[in-house]
Amino acid sequence: MRADRLVSLVLLLRRHGRLSAAALARELEVSTRTVLRDIDALSAAGVPVYAERGRNGGFALLPGFRTELTGLNHDEALALLVAGSRRGAQAFGLGGALASAMHKVVDALPESHRATAAGAVERLLIDPETDLLARRLTDEEVPDAVLAEVRRAVFAGHRLRIHYAAAGQAPKWRTVDPIGLVTVRGQGYLLATRSGADRTYRLSRILAAEELAEPARRPERVDLDRIWQERSTRFRTGGDQVTVLLRVHPARRAELAGTALSVHAGETGADGWPRLEATFQDARHAVWALWQLATNAEVLAPQWLRTSLRDRAAAVAAGYSRKPSVA
Template structure:
């Protein structure tokens, strides 16, 4: 790992010219002290790194220094394969590998193309952390050591022990046969089987993981897209889900559908509003979704949902009632 970091350090200096120890530490996700030790190691190996002191000082390479440093390691190559989604790489614990791989890709470009590519990249921003309303994207943090252990078991085809905290349950150790990893809207999932039954585990709820030497019981080939579709269908049609009949203004129709698990029926009313039968994960999900739409939607049934929304609206109105 240190060899890869040293390569990344040299590539950063080649592409940026001069960088402070603090900036290098941030880019490499290590401490400033580690950066200084790496600089000493590079100097001892004959790489011409020199320090510039002062307010705008830092470390730089002697002009014209060239060397072959662009070989991709396994994780970097894997990161590039999932680079269509930067957050996908993050969800699978490959964020730092992706950054390192991209440095090597840029360094491998002909010099005539390098500046053009770098300039074009500055004109593109993909999947920022906030939207136009300054709402931060919800990303789930999974410790790198845990997701790396899960990833190794998936690729090696070995059984996996995980300590998993299911919703509203105490954490328990489980032995699973890993099949693959899926990321959806910045949330990572492990698809596996347990005692021959399909199981789906949210990576953010995996508290510990251990790859075993025993081979996993799984088919040699898998269609992850099909497997995910089948599990999504079972999820939408099982559990404590509730069906709700809703009248919604056409302008908010997509907002309603985006929060629902499925749309069963849809038709237009005489006044132009839409009448939909939709399913939600549970009663709390249904109440939350309808509350977001305020007066742009009306839950027609079930009656308990209407009563719950009425109680909440009455409490809010009472709280904000003008003082006498």
């Protein structure tokens, strides 16, 4: 289990003093890339792991650091693995465990470092709830009991029954083979297979869950990064994609690139606005993304999208042309 590996990594550094990423990878039987990720997770959680450059360099713990990490329970150790993203811990229902684990990490610090660490924490803010434009980042609400049941099935390697409400469909029970959990911008996903076919489920749409005693049909080792990339690619290239020809204000081009599946540049008009070809997942995605740009973008084709945006704008204008009702 990856939580056990994190504790093992710290204990290896405690015992040997300094080890290279390659040596840690051999000891833990993982790749050097995985070791570097674990080092980042430890650093984000407040464990003072530092790198020494040079031929005989490697990773080491800050001298005097007292690693009483054996006092962590399972959920607390697991929470440290997602401590690089506070929102990730919340998405998997590990917010409380993360807070508890961090208290134990602070307690493991030498007394001389505790005040410094507390002061440093006050100087860092990661993933605030709003950005500079006051847009609130919303985490999906998932009942703790559902998350706990899903987590248990994933880590125990057992099959899972979920009462799932797919978009536009009535909820129904499904039995799946869970592979892993992923969080993206506050949204959690269960990666699984069902009757041998790949399936991705939004955690917020799981209304109930039940871990089964039957072993899951899945490979013993898994590379979630690769699986997520493959499924993301299939999602982007499937469905009823929409290609749009448009002109956009140069200052909003980056925003368009952040919402569209792909953007290809064309010529720049006499007004300085580039002509672009953008691809969206479907019609709803296209309307939503281009509506955000307001008058800083104009759809040139297809005509149905121009009409849709025009009608929406006309409805808004009509609403504001009426005298406001007084309650």
